[in-house]
Amino acid sequence: MVIAAVLALPAAALAALLLARRRGRRGHPAPLRTAVADVVLVAGTAPWIWMILTPGTLQLVHLVPLVDLADQITLMTPGGAFVQIGGNLLVFAALGAMLPVRSARFASFGAVAAVAATGSLTVEVLQYVLRLGRVSSVDDVILNTAGAVLAALVTRRWWATR
Template structure:
């Protein structure tokens, strides 16, 4: 019997319970602070109306929170399906896949919301680095850091090829360039700025550092690692 494993299990389980409790407490605190702006769009969102719900920041945030239990259910179903092959990493891989989508799509959706002059005002580009940071302000910088934060946090947990800070920076920059290019092509009355790309990429890398202890360190599938090596002749 492995006494070390049996002794380490309770502290590990207690740590997970504490982290889960802190996460729930943090989410509840955020909901309490944001309850008034979120409730402004709740009637339209619950009625399934497009205007006033999915075309507003408050509505998108509200629907993201409302669909969070569904996202957890999908992650659980994926983990249950692959548990036999992936072993203990099934839940981590499934959570990473769902987290990348659920945490990134709402922010990208908000960046693609058209302004009042969409389709009328000519597309604008700002290619001078650091010039727009002054006009962003703390709220703008914080929002841009969060746009690809979920992608940076969960991607290296799922894909070993992305488990490095330089690669996360490149991933964040590439995704941000796609978003900025779409804003320009679709003439959404938004400024396609190089500073947005820089801050988005920095947000992805910083979020990735926060999940570093859970990064995948090998690209080999768990089922392949468990497979016995073929016998050699002779």
């Protein structure tokens, strides 16, 4: 996934420039900022969603908060737990980082958390309903939302003054 993301960078940059140019011609107040935010938001979130919705081999549901997370920490190798937890923190990080930059309506941690939690819950329900052989866990929703909020915190200086 990392290799694909790096290879997609030139196309993403071109898309952002073309989108900014189009918005600029239409009199948009911040064409480049919003175009970059849109492209980063989509390009940074879509690959994770694609990966999460690919078929797996283990159909499980974990509805009790923090139990699945504790199992990952205690039962997995440290590297496996790091990848699992880190990956879940990154799923909606691009969304959390760019959504408040993109739109003043989402320029709060609560708004970012609400959008990320809704998106994450939707993905977890889809994994279960579509019988993809994946683990649907409330802890994934918690980690996905936390990752989005942490990413919003990182970009706060770009959107908090608006």
